[in-house]
Amino acid sequence: MMFDTLSYIGEKLNSLNIIWGVGASILLNQFGLIEKPNDIDIFVDIKDIEKTDEVLKSIGKKKKWEKNATYSTKYFYEYIIDGFDVDVMAGFAVNHINGVFEYIFDHNSISESKTINGVNIPFTSLEDWYVIYQLIPNREAKVKIIESYLLLNGIKNLFLLERALKGNLSIEVREKIKKILSS
Template sequence: MLHTLSFIGDRLERRNITWGVGGSLLLSFYKIIDKPNDIDILVDETNVIRLNEVMLSMGKPKEALNLNPYHTKDFSKYKINGVDIDVMGGFAIKHEKGIYKLSLNQDSIVTHKNINGVDIPLCSLEDWYILYWLIPNKQEKALLIERYLRNNGVAYPQLLEEALKQPLPIEVKDSVTKLLI
């Protein structure tokens, strides 16, 4: 999986595309989980077409269904070197209080990880903490991130503060507020 990620990163370098790795692979980089499922790539909405062109040159597209509760603007799936890749631009999730949208931009990329000599941009745990609360059946991962953030500190509180400005279920708002105290 890491070889495939560095292969993708190498192809995206110097193309001026804002993208970042999230999901279970991001959690594995922080040693929050052991076995990531796939590679989740978030991309700036203005870069979706260019990123997908690069992905098509490397692998095979798969059927991508944007089912409820997801309201992601651009969702694509690929198989590259036997690894499943999800690409999301304008990632959004509908819940009982409205639609929460994570628009990836340069501020969303908080660090890089060098893999096989390629710098891979990483999304923040703070953003994925919110997303995992909202994605059905993923609250366990939100709790794992919460434990990590409590033990290691919230590195990017401004991202959680921004998240609180969007519609969120009261339980999620309460959890975020407690983390910020």
């Protein structure tokens, strides 16, 4: 059912040529790393946020945004569509001990696409989520799952980890990325 909603959203976003990608628990589910996704998390190119907001408001209910100290994301919108929580982010940024990490989301961030219910669904990369989850509190289990997968199956998007290293990261995260790159 959640994937029916995702494909419905995808059809709408694709028809407007919006640059977007799915991440978080649905991404992990697609790689067989978790059983059941929590919600639908979508990144969009910052230039497409207004079009995305209009489309999603037309097919669901927009929730009131509550500020969270963990994030400094420029645009964070929440919707209920077909009974599912849908989070949409543009200009995603995570606060951490050494400052703010600003995630670069662009066409290079799309690691692969899958067809769900006849609709092309773009996915962000495990490599990017390996970095993001290290910066978000209480995501250690997800970091371990992704790290194990990358070590077993190989890193497919080296350049994304290298790009992340150019951002504002904590020393600990920077060292973990360097370590996985050298393995």
